[in-house]
Amino acid sequence: MGYKKVCLNCKKAFSQGTNFDLIYDSNCPDCGDKMFQVNQKFKPPKKADDKQWLVVKFLIENGFRYQSIYNTINDEVSKVPYPVKMSEAKDFVIIYGSQKLS
Numbered sequence: 001m002g003y004k005k006v007c008l009n010c011k012k013a014f015s016q017g018t019n020f021d022l023i024y025d026s027n028c029p030d031c032g033d034k035m036f037q038v039n040q041k042f043k044p045p046k047k048a049d050d051k052q053w054l055v056v057k058f059l060i061e062n063g064f065r066y067q068s069i070y071n072t073i074n075d076e077v078s079k080v081p082y083p084v085k086m087s088e089a090k091d092f093v094i095i096y097g098s099q100k101l102s
Contacts, residue, residue, distance in 0.1 A: 004042055005035040008057045013044040042066040055089045062093045063100030070099070 006013045007028035014035075026035050038060065045052035059066075059082065069080040069092075080096065083089040093100075 002040040004038050004040060006038050006042070006044065006056070006060065007031065007033055007035050008053070008060065009033040011044070011047045011053050013038070013042065015040070036060050037065065039066040051086070052084065055084060055086050058086065058089050059083075059093070063102065064093070065101050067101060069096050
């Protein structure tokens, strides 16, 4: 298990390995903007996919770092997939807001 750092401006993700003692705030080596730490399972969209990157940016800025999100229905817990459309992302943030990261 590791993590990734994402630059929302450059639309790039960098794998950071598994040494959690080395977690620190960092800036993008290309543009200097703040990078965000996300779950290692995050699969960045293609750089040219502007619509998908807007969804990623919206989710990250609202506290969802591609960590696992769960839904409970009738005492059954299931993992929720991350949205791919902005309309879905807005609902996702409202419905699962209690699971966002600070």
